Amino acid sequence: MAHLDPTVSSITLDCDVDAPNLALILPPINDDNTQIKEVFTSKKADFLPDKCITCKKCVDEHFCEFGALSWDFTKETPIIDYLACEGCGACRILCPEQAFNIKNVKSGEIKAYKTIQESYLVYGTTVLGSTTSGKLVTEVKNFVEYPKDYKMLDLIIVDGPPGIGCPVIATISGLDYVLLITEPTPSGLHDLKRVIEVIKQFNIPFGIVINKANIKSLFKKKIMKFIKINKYNLLGLIDFDLIIPEAMAAAMPIVEFAPRSEVTREIKDIYNNLKSTIKLN
Ligand code: SF4
Ligand code: SF4
Structure with a gap:
């Protein structure tokens, strides 16, 4: 279990253990504060x-x-x-x-550190050829099962892997809310339907965001219709914009890289919708 600074108010877990990438935009505040745990699952x-x-x-x-x-x-x-x-x-x-x-x-490693944004990032990486991604996700989540003295900790954001496999199920279990990101493509709609079936098994509330919503595709209408018919909660849309790969190339969150861009406005709208849905502070 990690011994984290109890003054931080949020922790981000990158549970996409086969391809973690949040460390690119959430770097450590200094090189000496990274905790590493080897995992043997x-x-x-x-x-x-x-x-x-x-x-x-x-x-x-x-x-x-x-x-x-x-x-x-x-x-x-x-x-x-x-x-x-x-x-x-x-x-x-x-x-x-x-x-x-x-x-x-050894099936992987967990790394945890305080970021330059003064929150914590915890992420796991699998060893090449390891077939225990789901177990490693559980280890990542257990890594921050914080004791009572972490009173300030009011938000844990968990970035899950794509698909509906074992690592996704391990990511979803125990969460208070799931934010589903889909795209207006045949595989986007197909995976959305399947992952909703998985979430329903856990009885966890969820909302949906459509990414790349402005690409020309018949499936945008189909996804919107699917959401409407089922009365699911659509939290917002994010348009495709070349400013996003530019922000990624600069290793910065888009809201910091282009604070006045349309994409940043869309993400902030989604955050506000999410806040009112799950009553964040
Ligand atoms: S050859 Fe294979 S089955 Fe026979 S003793 Fe050796 S390891 Fe065991
Ligand atoms: S997978 Fe094959 S080699 Fe590995 S433990 Fe099982 S029987 Fe033995």
Whole structure:
């Protein structure tokens, strides 16, 4: 668990652990304040050559459902493909000599620091080939499960990954409100419908923002109709504007990079709608 400065009033969690990028626009206030925690939520098989009697059953009898075992004809031993291994433990159970061990391996890292905006950023990064993104998201969220003395902490913003997979479910669980960002495209509408089904399982209130709302697409009407028919809460629209990639290239939040731009006005409108919806201070 992180020991964070209790005077901060907000924390941002970047739970898009396969591609975290909020650190680009929320850099640390100084280089010395980053806390790092290694996370070991992945399991992998480890071959124990001293126990092996080279019977080759592990390969000939297909112990591994994930295709992670092959045979080294030079050494007369099995080879483990660590990227394919899911750590299920079947090889250890089936091997007559128990010549495999199952060990925890590093699946990612969590970093936390005070930003130049004087809030906290906490984010996770997965190790290449790790298949435990959902567990890492949970570790990121637990990292800031703050004790009672963090009285000033009144807002935790959680940036989730795209899609509806395990990391999204891990991100959504336990939240007070979900802000869904979609785009007027076939995949945007498709994913929006599916993620709403997931959110309904958790019974969490949500609102919708349509990004790139000004691109020419039949799907803007379809999304608007879908929202209207279902009486969902549309919090606002953000138009596509080249000022956004310019702000990203400058590694700045758009509201700081172009405070008088139309996009900033749209984002502020959404914030105000959100404030009145969830009664933020
Ligand atoms: S089944 Fe076990 S003992 Fe036989 S070759 Fe494979 S690892 Fe070695
Ligand atoms: S632990 Fe499971 S996935 Fe990994 S090599 Fe053994 S059987 Fe295959």
